[in-house]
Amino acid sequence: MNTQLPRKVLVTQRFFDPESIAYLQGQGCEVSIAELAQGQGDGDLDEAQLLALLADADAWIVGHAWVTAQLLEQLPRLQVIARRGVGYERVSVDAVQASGKVATIAVGGNDASVADHAIAMMLALGRLGEAKARMLQGDWGIALGRDLYRKTVGIVGLGRIGRGVVKRLAGFEAKVLAYSPNPDWSYGREAGVQYVDLDTLLAESDYVSLHAPLNEDTRLLIDAPALNRMKPSAVLINTARGGLVDDRALLEALLDGAIAGAGLDVFLSETDPTYRATTEALLALPNVVATPHSGASTHEGLQRTNLIAAQCVVAVLNGDTPPASCVIADGRGALPTEE
Structure with missing residues (x-):
């Protein structure tokens, strides 16, 4: 030494x-x-x-x-x-x-921590949603949730965290689609992952979970056209980087019912203060589950x-x-x- x-x-x-x-x-x-x-x-x-x-x-x-x-x-x-x-x-x-x-x-x-967080957001949006807020208001009526069991989950980016999410989804018997610029075919066969293009993943997935790095190729990857390709019943999860998603387009999609919900741990406003009002509007929506970039924490x-x-x-x-x-x-x- x-x-x-x-x-x-x-x-x-x-x-x-x-x-x-x-x-x-x-x-x-x-x-x-x-x-x-x-x-x-x-x-x-x-x-x-x-x-x-x-x-x-x-x-x-x-x-x-x-x-x-x-x-x-x-x-x-x-x-x-x-x-x-x-x-x-x-x-x-x-x-x-x-x-x-x-x-x-x-x-x-922190790979395992973020992978856990992504699954937690899927479950929270499918099963918890507005329940506690309604109960606090005195409404104990049954709110119907949605299963993660046997749903189709699209993983955008299959690095260490994305693969951790795939492992966890096996317990839910989920069908996993994946989009990656450089598919690892041997991993796909072993893990039961089907590689598809991004448009197919967006169109067929019940949950879309982002795990890609932020670079010039992925910046604003999920924009208004991408959100419009998703099912109205689908949910978007972003525990990766705020710059992957056009938050203004996401807000509009949620308000219009183009998608059913979003789980967000990261926001564009973290690096661009002009998006602060958009972040606050997203946080106010009942079909958004949000955390302050704490997925790894x-x-x-x-x-x-x-x-x-x-x-x-x-x-x-x-x-x-x-x-x-x-x-x-x-x-x-x-x-x-x-x-």
Whole structure:
């Protein structure tokens, strides 16, 4: 182990568990947890605030803060940026590479938590819906729900989380359709998944669950025409990224009865404030189940991702390489060495 001390690690995420802190300390790291105001996340911090926190940090365990070239240029001591999560659209990979630093993600830590969350939303929309609100109003009349049992579920994106949802659906004897730009035919045969084009998936599914990454090919993938291809009785689940869905088109589809409901853990307004009113209108609908981008946030899921991020930090500080699946940029060989 590298014995050069102290090695300072800044954590700008909430819920960083004592076990992960103890692991870092046992590896010769001094751990600081940023004090954030109630309701504030590190994505709300401006550049000046981040610079003040990171001035003497060797490693940064980050949540949703923007990692920009301008920020990194002012942090020569910083060696590694470890995302406690798997999405990294707020991290400038090119800037990390050019600055000679390393950026990682916590692959595998929260897959099960998000897959559970997607199934929970399907069940909530099918079986719970307005029941509690009606009961609180004194209406104890029976509200008929809808089964998940033997329904057709369309999975858009068959990565780790999408495959986790497929495993869970087996217990419901669901028929699973999948859309993926690069189908894994051997997995499909093994898991009983039928690959189809997106139009077919939308038209035939009772539940459509999104698990695709956000990129230029998938941005606003579910727009007004896509929603109009769905069954009026169908439900849309999005536990992936807000940018996959045109939320204004979704609101219109729900108001018009073009689809029956939506389960939303992510929203366009997270990155585009002009959608805030749309988000609030969606939240007010009785056929929407919503959570605040918390699908990955279980005690167990966060403990797993905390530890993976911590292990990546230690690997880099020791001069080693984290698992290849976790590395999104490694610029340590990019900078010229001094003669």
